Amino acid sequence: MSASEPRCSEQVAEYVTGRLVGEARERFELALFSDPDLLAAVESESALRSGFRELAAEESSKLSVLPQRSRARPSASWLAMAASFAFGAVLTALSVWPLRSRLPNNTTYANVQVALLEATRGAASGPLLTVSAAAPRIVLQFPVVNSSDSASYSIALSGPALFARQFDGLLADGDGLLSVEMPTADFAAGSYEARISTLARDGTRSEYQRLAFELRR
């Protein structure tokens, strides 16, 4: 595997953005140890992405576009990313997704929608999530209770029209939240289920929680 040619660009980008998972990621990472060109491509891609977003965040902070924090605020990295989205929209003369706070657990930062999904004790049905097609990206957050046996988490999302997404190797952030990010265009209205499982250090996988939710556009 060599990244001296642009043909590897896609895989490098997939790796840097966390879209390369499982065995493919393992193979790719092992190749980093023996392919200096590939390693350089990953470093450059990562630097380019960080640099662009840092630049956008700098400009965004000049515009003071960030809203007040809500209880379920996204982590700092998401805020920076959201800020960068806002400035990017300005730079490219695209319309900026209006900043507005909705429910505390469903907030739009620039044009990234951040939604906290948690089961409500005693509720007859799962949470209702309203997704706006005008926010191009959505971050779904799931609270988890720390388990000393858990090495990582996986989330299997299923929904209408055979919708299925699998996220592996997730770690809870400092707020005890698992976050997954997707284009909002991927979601159709309907009933969804998130199955969260834990992977113990001994390799044992067990179901942690199932959460059903309704999605409305």
Add this chain to the structure above:
Amino acid sequence: MPNGFEPGPAAAISPDAALAARIAGGDRAAESELVRRYTRPLLAVLQQRVRQHEAARDLVQETFIVVLERLREGRIDEPDRLAGFLRQTAINLAIGEGRKQQRQRTDAMGEQIGELVDESAGPLRQLERQQLSGLVRRLIGELSVERDRDLLWRHYVLDTDKDELCREYALSTEHFDRVLHRARARLRELMEKNNVSH
């Protein structure tokens, strides 16, 4: 041979196995070589798993401490797969660190810690980030084709899908990849020239 066996043809020894053998034999230069050879790939792997650059750097150090200890004691089962061992050790440490941080967090402290972490990049890291954004600004300024500027911005900042960009700008995916490849190469060049790390 005293036991009646004749030695077979010398098996080809991998560079990793040779390095492991030298470290097990007490060769300090080999230890330095291990660190030099594998710091960058380890950092790349760890940066995918931990958000903070400083934390990734610390974990690289911890990985070497663990692995060197094992190598010095000759307790590596497959020395020719040293890269795999380094990678797995780094991942295990990252997972352990994540769990440790979560245990230390209390609800009362969570917000404060979050804010501290937000500000914890430190002046050096902040300077590096500013330098990096400055180089990207320069890179953008150097692009003579406006389409390439828009394309890079929309790809890296707005996360616009590659296929969508190719359709919109009537580009082949190969052309798109070439634009990215050139940008990466130029940024690498600028970073090396200005001694900026990421």
